[in-house]
Structures are given as C-alpha cells and as structure tokens.
Amino acid sequence: MAPGSLNAPAPPIAGRQTLRLLARRSLSPEVFELDLERPPGFRFLPGQRLRIREGGVERDYTIASGPGEGVLRILVRRVPGGSISPFLCEAPPGTAIAASGPHGYFVFAPAPRTPVFAATGVGIAPFRSMAASGVRGFVLFHGAGRAGGLFYREFLEPRAARYRGCLSRQAQPLPAGTRPGRVTDALREELAEGDYDFYLCGRGEMIAEALQVIDARFPRARVFTEPFS
Amino acid sequence: MKVATGSGDGGRTSLFSGERVLKDDERLEASGDVDELNAVIGGLIAALPPEAASCAPELRTVQSDLFPIGAWLSADGSAPSAALLPPLDPEGTARLERAIGRMEAALPELRSFLLPGGCPAAAWAHLARTVCRRAERRLVRLGRGSPGEAPAWRREALRYLNRLSDYFFVLARTLNRVAGVEETPWRREA
Numbered sequence: 001m002a003p004g005s006l007n008a009p010a011p012p013i014a015g016r017q018t019l020r021l022l023a024r025r026s027l028s029p030e031v032f033e034l035d036l037e038r039p040p041g042f043r044f045l046p047g048q049r050l051r052i053r054e055g056g057v058e059r060d061y062t063i064a065s066g067p068g069e070g071v072l073r074i075l076v077r078r079v080p081g082g083s084i085s086p087f088l089c090e091a092p093p094g095t096a097i098a099a100s101g102p103h104g105y106f107v108f109a110p111a112p113r114t115p116v117f118a119a120t121g122v123g124i125a126p127f128r129s130m131a132a133s134g135v136r137g138f139v140l141f142h143g144a145g146r147a148g149g150l151f152y153r154e155f156l157e158p159r160a161a162r163y164r165g166c167l168s169r170q171a172q173p174l175p176a177g178t179r180p181g182r183v184t185d186a187l188r189e190e191l192a193e194g195d196y197d198f199y200l201c202g203r204g205e206m207i208a209e210a211l212q213v214i215d216a217r218f219p220r221a222r223v224f225t226e227p228f229s
Numbered sequence: 230m231k232v233a234t235g236s237g238d239g240g241r242t243s244l245f246s247g248e249r250v251l252k253d254d255e256r257l258e259a260s261g262d263v264d265e266l267n268a269v270i271g272g273l274i275a276a277l278p279p280e281a282a283s284c285a286p287e288l289r290t291v292q293s294d295l296f297p298i299g300a301w302l303s304a305d306g307s308a309p310s311a312a313l314l315p316p317l318d319p320e321g322t323a324r325l326e327r328a329i330g331r332m333e334a335a336l337p338e339l340r341s342f343l344l345p346g347g348c349p350a351a352a353w354a355h356l357a358r359t360v361c362r363r364a365e366r367r368l369v370r371l372g373r374g375s376p377g378e379a380p381a382w383r384r385e386a387l388r389y390l391n392r393l394s395d396y397f398f399v400l401a402r403t404l405n406r407v408a409g410v411e412e413t414p415w416r417r418e419a
Contacts, residue, residue: 105310109246109310212239214249215239224243224247225243
C-alpha cells in the first residue's frame, strides 16, 4: 500500500513545457482521455496536476497516469463554450500544448488507517494515478450519473479492497458492484466504524456534503480534498 | 478556484496534513495571525505616501514570504504533501536585516520609547509590528507542545518573524521621517 516512490523527496517544479498531444480517446460523449508526451526527466507524485495554458487562460488537469508510465494522461470534460476544453477535445494529434507542472498537494499519505477514495466524474483521475503507482487496499466510492461514467472501473476495481459505483441517474436494474444514489449516500450508509483517511476529488458541492458526513461519522479522520468547479 | 464551498460551515476545516480540526485549533490561530499580518501589510502598502512608494515592492515580497509560513503552520511535517512545500529560505531573514541596516543608517539615534503612530503609513507599520509579534508568540506556543529540536521550518519562521517586527519598527520611523512627521517620545507624565 505504501510504495517507496511516494516517500521520495519533493520533485522539482518542471516549469513551462510544450507537450505534444499523442492521442485522444473518447470515454463518453463529453469526456476525453488525452495522452501527452512526457518530457524526459519530468517527475510528479500521483495526484498532482498539469496546468495547461491556451489563449491566455490556464486550467489544471490531474494526471491520471502513474509515475512509471511513459505518457502524461489527463481526463478532459468538454465544457461547451469553455476556454480550454473545446481546444483540447478537438486539437489533432501532434498539436503542441503549453503546460507547466507538476502542481498541487493532493498526494497519497501512507498510513495505518484505511484509505477511502471518493470521486465523481473526471475526479477519478488522481486515484487512477495512485493505483497505478502501487497503492492498494483502498475503498473506492466512485460516482457518476450512469454506468458509462465510471471511468477506469476495470483498472481500479481489481486493485481496491472494496469498490462501489454510485449511480445517480441509472435506470434499474443496476450493474453489479453499483448502488443508486451519490457517493455521499455511500459514505453515510456503507462505511463501517473505523479509522480512515479520506481522499475526496470532485465538484465542490460533493466535497462539502462529504465533509459534513465525515465530520459527523468519523470526527478523527484525516481528510484530503481536491475540489474542482 | 471556487472561494465559497460551504465545507467549513460546521466550524471545522482541514489542515494541510489532512486532520479535520475545529476552526479555533491553535495551528489555525497561528496561521490566522500570519494571514492577519499579511492583510495589515496590504493596508500599509495602500497607505504609503507617494514619497515612500518605493517601499511597496519590498513589502509585497514580505507578503509573499508569509504564504509558505502559513502553509507550514498548517502542515504535519511527516505528510508527503509537506515534502512539496517550499523550504523557508534564510535569505528572507537576511534581506530584512539588510533593509533594517539601510533604514537605520538614515535615522536619528533612538533615545527613548516612542508612541506608536505618526503619519498613516507609519501607524499601519506599527500595527503590522504588533500583529507580527502576536504571530511570533503563537508560533512559540505551538513549539511548546513538540518535544525535541524544532523542525527547520519553525526555526526559520521564528527568525523571520522576529526580524520582521524589527523591520516594521524601523520602517515606521522611516515613514515618519519621509513624511516630515515628528516622532512622539514616551514621557512618564503626558
């Protein structure tokens, strides 16, 4: 559960880079997985972000690939009229993309307590990276509207001690391993008493609600959050 | 970055190292003092007279110096995220010492206590000095609960805050001199 690479000294801030877009795959009608060239010597910790700059605007995207993988993979939700996502979702392979990084502090802290990951939508990216780096034994509450939005389920479920998809808009019957409702419902109803480290990545509203549940049920827990809008 | 998430409405917040604490936790009190100091410096910069506008870049550097101190106050040194925090650079303290020396060289010798005040910018500098001292006291109190040698960040933060309050005292005198406002010495009988 505690790979040595996570205890490595702070990696250098790589500064500005120009990364070539290698490939793009559609994971759903709105979400794309992009593989970007990984510059030689670029190091990061699982959970850290790339900051992409286009047209004078910057947006952060958490790296979904592991530190041992040869590409930098990010998930992009296409926001109609957005400043950067339409560009990323349409740029042809080979496009040079201005980026800096790694940024952020949402990194895994090995501990004797059970890690509980809660993610919605593209918020699954840091947990994919953590699992790729060797983190195991985690509980994952994975939220999406429908089963098709449970990105990386095939990768994460075998590596989790317990996996639960939380589907808020899926018609019955539900696929195996899932439940109706949101990740906050699962946190409220499915987690036994215990000592946990919570890692929450998703929209601010989800994180605020999850924190209310955690404060009420697990007041001694550690909580690490990575909200996005 | 969204400012209002509502996640602290229950009176709790997360430290940088993940602990959920009540908002009156002593580490939050300390980082709150550093935050308050930073805001007071913002007031000081806004109050600088045109003839002292050259002080603004130095004060903004001080404001930037305070951010990592606030982050360290909220971190448990054993957390991997703490390894990503920038170390506190002793050059910050050295820079303050040089600035103090430069300003003192142009000031008359201090022969008595002074009443805090003078021109508006000097009054802000005195306020910054006192908030800085409070932040320093809070940091010392935090250290009492930690046995053994203080971590490097705390030793450097103490040096920096100690020097910074001296800096604000000398800056207040300098601002009064530049503004042509006479210093008011303390007298036993007013």
